[in-house]
Every structure is written in C-alpha cells, then in structure tokens.
Amino acid sequence: MKLIIELEDVSLRRGEQLILDRINWMVERGSCAAILGHNGSGKSTIARIVACHLWPTSGKVAVLGETFGEANLPELRHRIRLVQPAGPYDIDPSLTAREVVLTGFFGTLNLYDRVSEEQIAAAEEQLGRLGMSKFAGHTYATLSSGEKVRSLIARALVTKPELLLLDEPTAGLDLLAREQVLATVQRLAGQLTILMITHHVEELLPATSNVLLLRQGRVVARGSMEEVLTNENLSAAYDCAVQVRKSAGRFYAEVSPEAWKEIV
DSSP states (O other), rough: OOEEEEEEEEEEEEEEEEEEEEEEEEEEOOEEEEEEEOSSSHHHHHHHHOOOOOOSEEEEEEEETTTTSSSSSHHHHHTTEETTTTTOOOOOOOSSSHHHGGGGGTTTTTSSSOOOHHHHHHHHHHHHTTTTTTTTSSBBGGGOHHHHHHHHHHHTTTTTOHHHEEETTTOOOOOOHHHHHHHHHHHBTTTTTEEEEOOOGGGOOOOOOOEEEEEEEEEEEEEEEEHOHHHHHHHHHHOOOOOOEEEETTEEEEEGGHHHHHHH
C-alpha cells in the first residue's frame, strides 16, 4: 500500500482555539477520498495543510511521500492542485475558458506569459476531457457556474498533478450543474488521487473509497462509505437525527420534518 496522505495526531491551534484535534488519517495513492462535515468542522483547514499552504501546530504530515519538516514545500506544491471555486480569489473574468486553463501553467489569476503551442494543445485536451471544448473561446464571465468549476478543474489538471483537492466544488450550483461537475470528477477517478471536501453526503462520488467524517475539528469516523455513513455517525456529526439511504452507489442523508422541532 502506497500512501499519498498521512496525518498522525495532527492538531492546529489559533490562539486559544483548537481548530483540529489529533487527526489521524491515511489515503492511498490513486484512490478517491473525501472529508465530510458541517461548516466549521475543520475540512478546509485539513485541505490547506494537505495542499502545503498551512503548517499544523503539532503532529506528523506526509504528502506524496514527503514529510513536513524535511520536504521542500514550494516544490511539493507543484505536484498538488487545490480547486476552491468559492475561495477568496477568482480568475480574471475577461479571460476565455482556454486562457483560464492556460493560467494553470503559471499559477496566476491572469495570463501574463507567452504560451507555447504545446501548452495550448494541452489546454484544449483538458477542456475536451471535461466536456468544455465548445466553451473554449467563451469568456469566464459568461460561463455558467458549473462551467466555471469545470474550467477551474481543467486548469488544475493541465500540469498533470499527482493529487487533486476539490474544496466544495459544487457549492452554490443548481441540480444540473452539480451533477455535471460530479459526473466530471467521477470520470477522473482512478487516473489520479482525488480528495473531495464537502458537507453534503449526496456529493460523495460512487468511486469514493475512504471518508473522514469530522465534527468540531475531531474525527467522528473514518473508513469506507458503508462504515462511515451510518445513521449514528451522521447524527453525531450534524447534531440532528439523520437517516441514511443508499441508491445506485450514492448515499443520501435525510432529516424528517418530525425532527425539526428538536433543532429549531
């Protein structure tokens, strides 16, 4: 078993606040994994640590076989891509979808550098791979929310990363756009290691083999979807009575209206 993410007793403090409390988790190379939990549970914090943008207060972190404290993190970041559609920064809206993908070669939000024919061909390949070829010449501002997310994923893939982190990639999307993004990511499963961060159970891909369930910076459960996505675990994580059902390889969490009076 070759591990691509290793977290051992990882904790993070900000002042007196404990953000992460002794997180232990491992992800195998080539797998599709997910971090699940409500807002403020520590999901995005772990994503930033794994992306080599944040250093924990204590514990051991190893990503792509490189251990924090020994690895050259700026070099390691080049092998990882983090997609945060709802993040604090956004692409220049005047760029075309093709140009958005090309910025991935330079890690910039605008296109300042001359691009080669090989880079243009690689951008076109990724747009086609994600069903975005017909939008290649459309400006980012005119793309739908789902098309923007898919262009950002193509941007991340153009440098052929070993690890792709998707931090709430379907946030704010309507039903069709959400399913298009999920279908796109499902097709990528097995081609590289994928880590999905979400607070919605139904957004976990059928390909997901490893789930980390968090509550207030602590591990509620970890393991396969069948092991983690139980009524008991999800009720504990979300602080309400949750019923889980499975259909066509996907899981759905439901809260009965009868339980609403207990949570309002």
